[in-house]
Amino acid sequence: MEIPYNVEARPDTGVYNAKLGIWLFLASEVMFFGALFSSYILLRTGAPVWPMGREVLNVWLATTNTVVLISSSVTMVMSWVSLKLKDFKKYRLYMGLTLLLAFAFLVIKGFEYSAEFHHGRFPSTSTFLAIYFTLSGLHGLHVIGGIIVNGYLWGPGAKMWKTEPERFTNRIEVAGLYWHFVDLVWIFLFPTLYLL
Amino acid sequence: MSSHDDVDSIKKQARAYIKVFVGLMILTVITVAVAYLHMPVGMAVAVALVIALFKGTLVAGVFMHLFDERKMIYWVLALTVLFFFVLLFYPTLSEWDQRKL
Secondary structure, eight states, X not given: OOOSSSSSOOTTTSSOHHHHXXXXXXHHHHHHHHHHHHHHHHHHHHOSOOOOHHHHSOHHHHHHHHHHHHXXXXXXXXXXXXXXXXXXXXXXXXXXXXXXXXXXXXXHHHHHHHHHHHTTOOXXXXXXXXXXXXXXHHHHHHHXXXXXXXXXXXXXXXXXXXXXXXXXHHHHHHHHHHHHHHHHHHHHHHIIIIIO | OOGGGSHHHHHHXXXXXXXXXXXXXXXXXXXXXHHTSOOOHHHHHHXXXXXXXXXXXXXXXXXXXXXXXXXXXXHXXXXXXXXXXXXXXXXXXXXXXXXXX
Protein backbone atom coordinates (compact mmCIF):
# COMPACT_ATOMS: atom_id res chain seq x y z
CA MET A 1 0.00 0.00 0.00
CA GLU A 2 1.41 3.37 -0.94
CA ILE A 3 2.11 6.05 1.63
CA PRO A 4 0.04 9.10 0.68
CA TYR A 5 1.26 12.68 0.46
CA ASN A 6 4.98 12.00 0.32
CA VAL A 7 5.30 14.23 -2.73
CA GLU A 8 2.08 16.17 -3.23
CA ALA A 9 0.90 18.46 -0.45
CA ARG A 10 -1.91 17.40 1.86
CA PRO A 11 -4.78 19.81 1.26
CA ASP A 12 -5.45 20.59 4.93
CA THR A 13 -1.84 21.14 6.04
CA GLY A 14 -0.51 22.58 2.79
CA VAL A 15 2.69 20.51 2.97
CA TYR A 16 3.76 16.94 2.25
CA ASN A 17 3.50 14.69 5.33
CA ALA A 18 7.20 14.29 6.07
CA LYS A 19 7.68 18.04 6.21
CA LEU A 20 5.04 18.50 8.89
CA GLY A 21 6.42 15.45 10.65
CA ILE A 22 9.97 16.75 10.80
CA TRP A 23 8.87 20.19 12.02
CA LEU A 24 6.91 18.52 14.82
CA PHE A 25 9.98 16.48 15.68
CA LEU A 26 12.10 19.66 15.67
CA ALA A 27 9.54 21.24 18.01
CA SER A 28 10.23 18.41 20.45
CA GLU A 29 13.96 18.95 20.01
CA VAL A 30 13.44 22.62 20.90
CA MET A 31 11.90 21.42 24.17
CA PHE A 32 14.86 19.10 24.71
CA PHE A 33 17.55 21.72 24.21
CA GLY A 34 15.38 24.42 25.77
CA ALA A 35 15.26 22.46 29.00
CA LEU A 36 19.05 22.09 28.94
CA PHE A 37 19.67 25.78 28.23
CA SER A 38 17.24 26.59 31.00
CA SER A 39 19.24 24.38 33.36
CA TYR A 40 22.38 26.22 32.33
CA ILE A 41 20.78 29.59 33.12
CA LEU A 42 19.55 28.39 36.50
CA LEU A 43 22.88 26.82 37.43
CA ARG A 44 24.88 29.84 36.37
CA THR A 45 22.72 32.49 38.03
CA GLY A 46 22.58 30.45 41.22
CA ALA A 47 26.30 29.81 41.45
CA PRO A 48 28.54 31.91 43.72
CA VAL A 49 31.34 31.71 41.13
CA TRP A 50 31.30 30.80 37.44
CA PRO A 51 34.31 30.73 35.13
CA MET A 52 34.41 32.51 31.79
CA GLY A 53 34.21 29.83 29.12
CA ARG A 54 37.39 31.03 27.44
CA GLU A 55 39.39 30.55 30.65
CA VAL A 56 38.57 26.84 30.69
CA LEU A 57 37.83 25.85 27.11
CA ASN A 58 39.52 26.20 23.73
CA VAL A 59 37.72 29.02 21.91
CA TRP A 60 39.66 28.58 18.67
CA LEU A 61 38.81 24.91 18.25
CA ALA A 62 35.17 25.76 18.89
CA THR A 63 35.27 28.68 16.42
CA THR A 64 36.71 26.31 13.82
CA ASN A 65 33.88 23.90 14.60
CA THR A 66 31.36 26.71 14.14
CA VAL A 67 32.76 27.40 10.66
CA VAL A 68 32.75 23.65 9.93
CA LEU A 69 29.13 23.17 10.95
CA ILE A 70 27.81 26.26 9.15
CA SER A 71 29.66 25.11 6.02
CA SER A 72 28.06 21.68 6.35
CA SER A 73 24.63 23.36 6.43
CA VAL A 74 25.42 25.09 3.15
CA THR A 75 26.64 21.89 1.49
CA MET A 76 23.53 20.11 2.79
CA VAL A 77 21.14 22.64 1.22
CA MET A 78 23.20 22.60 -1.99
CA SER A 79 22.79 18.83 -2.14
CA TRP A 80 19.01 19.40 -2.14
CA VAL A 81 19.37 22.10 -4.83
CA SER A 82 21.34 19.62 -6.94
CA LEU A 83 18.49 17.12 -6.80
CA LYS A 84 15.98 19.85 -7.66
CA LEU A 85 18.13 20.57 -10.73
CA LYS A 86 18.18 16.81 -11.46
CA ASP A 87 21.97 16.57 -11.02
CA PHE A 88 22.56 13.37 -9.05
CA LYS A 89 26.36 13.54 -9.34
CA LYS A 90 26.39 16.99 -7.73
CA TYR A 91 24.03 15.72 -5.03
CA ARG A 92 26.51 12.93 -4.19
CA LEU A 93 29.34 15.47 -4.09
CA TYR A 94 27.57 17.93 -1.80
CA MET A 95 26.15 15.27 0.50
CA GLY A 96 29.60 13.70 0.65
CA LEU A 97 31.05 17.07 1.65
CA THR A 98 28.36 17.44 4.30
CA LEU A 99 29.36 14.09 5.76
CA LEU A 100 33.06 14.95 5.70
CA LEU A 101 32.43 18.24 7.49
CA ALA A 102 30.25 16.47 10.05
CA PHE A 103 33.07 14.01 10.73
CA ALA A 104 35.51 16.91 10.99
CA PHE A 105 33.28 18.46 13.64
CA LEU A 106 33.39 15.25 15.67
CA VAL A 107 37.15 14.85 15.26
CA ILE A 108 37.75 18.43 16.46
CA LYS A 109 35.37 17.81 19.35
CA GLY A 110 37.37 14.68 20.12
CA PHE A 111 40.58 16.70 20.32
CA GLU A 112 38.82 19.23 22.55
CA TYR A 113 37.50 16.62 24.96
CA SER A 114 40.77 14.71 25.17
CA ALA A 115 42.66 17.95 25.86
CA GLU A 116 40.25 18.72 28.65
CA PHE A 117 40.57 15.24 30.16
CA HIS A 118 44.34 15.58 29.87
CA HIS A 119 44.15 18.73 32.02
CA GLY A 120 42.07 16.88 34.60
CA ARG A 121 38.83 18.55 33.55
CA PHE A 122 35.95 16.10 33.79
CA PRO A 123 32.17 16.49 34.11
CA SER A 124 32.56 15.77 37.82
CA THR A 125 35.17 18.50 38.30
CA SER A 126 32.78 21.47 38.48
CA THR A 127 29.21 22.53 37.76
CA PHE A 128 30.41 24.50 34.73
CA LEU A 129 32.15 21.46 33.27
CA ALA A 130 29.17 19.24 34.10
CA ILE A 131 26.75 21.38 32.08
CA TYR A 132 29.39 21.99 29.39
CA PHE A 133 29.94 18.26 28.78
CA THR A 134 26.20 17.55 29.01
CA LEU A 135 25.21 20.23 26.50
CA SER A 136 28.05 19.69 24.05
CA GLY A 137 27.92 15.90 24.44
CA LEU A 138 24.19 15.67 23.71
CA HIS A 139 24.66 18.01 20.76
CA GLY A 140 27.47 15.73 19.55
CA LEU A 141 25.13 12.74 19.76
CA HIS A 142 22.72 14.63 17.51
CA VAL A 143 25.57 15.16 15.05
CA ILE A 144 26.21 11.40 15.07
CA GLY A 145 22.52 10.76 14.42
CA GLY A 146 22.64 13.13 11.47
CA ILE A 147 25.72 11.39 10.11
CA ILE A 148 23.92 8.03 10.22
CA VAL A 149 20.86 9.38 8.37
CA ASN A 150 22.84 11.40 5.84
CA GLY A 151 25.22 8.48 5.34
CA TYR A 152 22.29 6.22 4.51
CA LEU A 153 20.87 8.80 2.09
CA TRP A 154 24.29 9.16 0.43
CA GLY A 155 24.78 5.40 0.17
CA PRO A 156 22.13 2.68 -0.01
CA GLY A 157 19.22 5.11 0.38
CA ALA A 158 20.16 6.90 -2.85
CA LYS A 159 18.66 4.01 -4.83
CA MET A 160 15.30 5.78 -4.51
CA TRP A 161 16.51 8.49 -6.91
CA LYS A 162 16.06 5.98 -9.77
CA THR A 163 12.50 4.90 -8.84
CA GLU A 164 10.92 7.91 -7.06
CA PRO A 165 13.10 10.99 -7.61
CA GLU A 166 10.68 13.56 -6.16
CA ARG A 167 10.11 11.54 -3.00
CA PHE A 168 13.87 11.13 -2.61
CA THR A 169 14.36 14.89 -3.06
CA ASN A 170 11.83 15.46 -0.29
CA ARG A 171 13.76 13.04 1.94
CA ILE A 172 16.86 15.17 1.44
CA GLU A 173 14.90 18.32 2.23
CA VAL A 174 13.62 16.76 5.45
CA ALA A 175 17.06 15.45 6.44
CA GLY A 176 18.36 18.94 5.71
CA LEU A 177 15.85 20.48 8.09
CA TYR A 178 17.16 18.24 10.88
CA TRP A 179 20.74 19.07 10.00
CA HIS A 180 20.12 22.84 9.96
CA PHE A 181 18.54 22.49 13.37
CA VAL A 182 21.66 20.78 14.72
CA ASP A 183 23.63 23.74 13.31
CA LEU A 184 21.18 26.19 14.89
CA VAL A 185 21.64 24.65 18.33
CA TRP A 186 25.41 24.99 17.96
CA ILE A 187 25.03 28.66 16.93
CA PHE A 188 23.53 29.28 20.38
CA LEU A 189 25.68 26.77 22.24
CA PHE A 190 28.98 28.24 21.04
CA PRO A 191 28.66 31.75 22.53
CA THR A 192 26.86 30.43 25.62
CA LEU A 193 29.55 27.95 26.64
CA TYR A 194 32.72 29.45 25.16
CA LEU A 195 32.32 33.22 25.00
CA LEU A 196 30.20 34.36 27.92
CA MET B 1 4.18 21.73 -5.42
CA SER B 2 4.92 25.43 -5.27
CA SER B 3 6.38 28.24 -7.34
CA HIS B 4 9.81 27.02 -6.25
CA ASP B 5 10.14 24.19 -8.72
CA ASP B 6 11.36 25.88 -11.89
CA VAL B 7 15.07 25.93 -12.68
CA ASP B 8 15.51 29.72 -12.50
CA SER B 9 13.90 30.08 -9.12
CA ILE B 10 15.99 27.17 -7.75
CA LYS B 11 19.16 28.84 -9.07
CA LYS B 12 18.08 32.10 -7.44
CA GLN B 13 17.62 30.27 -4.14
CA ALA B 14 21.06 28.73 -4.54
CA ARG B 15 22.59 32.22 -4.90
CA ALA B 16 20.76 33.26 -1.73
CA TYR B 17 22.24 30.27 0.13
CA ILE B 18 25.76 31.32 -0.81
CA LYS B 19 25.10 34.92 0.23
CA VAL B 20 23.74 33.74 3.59
CA PHE B 21 26.80 31.52 4.03
CA VAL B 22 29.09 34.53 3.63
CA GLY B 23 26.90 36.50 6.02
CA LEU B 24 27.07 33.73 8.62
CA MET B 25 30.86 33.58 8.37
CA ILE B 26 31.10 37.34 8.94
CA LEU B 27 28.71 37.11 11.88
CA THR B 28 30.81 34.30 13.40
CA VAL B 29 33.90 36.51 13.25
CA ILE B 30 31.91 39.34 14.85
CA THR B 31 30.61 36.97 17.56
CA VAL B 32 34.13 36.03 18.61
CA ALA B 33 35.57 39.55 18.23
CA VAL B 34 32.84 41.17 20.30
CA ALA B 35 33.35 38.61 23.07
CA TYR B 36 36.85 39.98 23.65
CA LEU B 37 35.65 43.54 24.22
CA HIS B 38 35.28 44.46 27.85
CA MET B 39 31.69 45.01 28.87
CA PRO B 40 29.46 44.13 31.82
CA VAL B 41 28.10 40.55 31.82
CA GLY B 42 24.50 41.57 31.20
CA MET B 43 25.44 43.54 28.12
CA ALA B 44 27.72 40.75 26.85
CA VAL B 45 24.83 38.28 27.13
CA ALA B 46 22.46 40.66 25.31
CA VAL B 47 24.92 41.31 22.48
CA ALA B 48 25.75 37.58 22.09
CA LEU B 49 22.03 36.75 22.06
CA VAL B 50 21.19 39.36 19.44
CA ILE B 51 23.96 38.15 17.12
CA ALA B 52 23.00 34.49 17.68
CA LEU B 53 19.33 35.29 17.05
CA PHE B 54 20.25 37.02 13.81
CA LYS B 55 22.36 34.05 12.67
CA GLY B 56 19.59 31.68 13.73
CA THR B 57 17.00 33.64 11.78
CA LEU B 58 19.16 33.42 8.66
CA VAL B 59 19.58 29.65 9.03
CA ALA B 60 15.91 29.08 9.81
CA GLY B 61 14.54 31.55 7.26
CA VAL B 62 16.77 30.77 4.29
CA PHE B 63 18.30 27.28 4.71
CA MET B 64 15.15 25.83 6.30
CA HIS B 65 12.93 27.68 3.81
CA LEU B 66 10.92 29.22 6.64
CA PHE B 67 10.60 32.64 5.00
CA ASP B 68 8.21 31.17 2.47
CA GLU B 69 6.70 28.22 4.29
CA ARG B 70 3.06 27.36 4.83
CA LYS B 71 0.84 28.68 7.62
CA MET B 72 0.67 25.24 9.28
CA ILE B 73 4.41 25.25 9.86
CA TYR B 74 4.29 28.81 11.24
CA TRP B 75 1.63 27.66 13.71
CA VAL B 76 3.74 24.71 14.85
CA LEU B 77 6.65 27.10 15.38
CA ALA B 78 4.63 29.82 17.12
CA LEU B 79 3.41 27.27 19.66
CA THR B 80 6.92 25.86 19.99
CA VAL B 81 8.38 29.31 20.71
CA LEU B 82 5.70 29.94 23.31
CA PHE B 83 6.33 26.64 25.09
CA PHE B 84 10.08 27.10 24.77
CA PHE B 85 9.92 30.34 26.76
CA VAL B 86 7.67 28.67 29.32
CA LEU B 87 10.24 25.88 29.64
CA LEU B 88 13.13 28.32 29.75
CA PHE B 89 11.71 30.45 32.51
CA TYR B 90 9.73 27.94 34.56
CA PRO B 91 12.63 26.70 36.75
CA THR B 92 13.85 30.24 37.35
CA LEU B 93 10.39 31.64 38.10
CA SER B 94 9.50 28.78 40.43
CA GLU B 95 12.49 29.76 42.57
CA TRP B 96 11.83 33.49 42.28
CA ASP B 97 11.30 33.99 46.02
CA GLN B 98 14.74 32.46 46.68
CA ARG B 99 16.61 34.97 44.56
CA LYS B 100 19.43 37.07 45.92
CA LEU B 101 19.74 40.38 44.09
